[in-house]
Amino acid sequence: MKSEQQSDVEYLTSENLKSLPFSEAVRMGNVLYLSGQMGIDKAIQLVSGGIAEETRQVLENIKRTLEKYGSSLEHVIKVTVMMADMSEWAEMNKVYVGYFSKNLPARSSFGTSGLALGGRVEIECMAVLK
Secondary structure, X not given: OEEEEEOOEEEEEOHHHOOOOOOOXXXXXXXXXXXXXXXXXXXXXXXXXXXXXXXXXXXXXXXXXXXXXXXXXXXXXXXXXXXOOHHHXXXXXXXXXXXXXXXXXXXXXXXXXXXXXXXXXXXXXXXXXX
């Protein structure tokens, strides 16, 4: 895990993602900003099964990243959801609400003309540290 620090800002990246042109997360004060997460597995391959499986994988990736850097899903305060097809909204939302059982974070969502790797959904978030 690579960490680069400037004043009160810390740029965090796992070894397996260090070749990508962004930080996995950035910590500023007690807030953790996660880069958008895709529905990819450890081999950086998009999971099969459609929007529900991709959403589940995205949220598992977010959960793992938050916990690695000192936060959790319970501490998420803001989420942005990007979808390749807004007609899949209801199916994505069914999976999404299962991950936020205590408090629902503020959320923005929008449709796009396409996502990296041909994905159906990408989610980014902000969370406070534990």
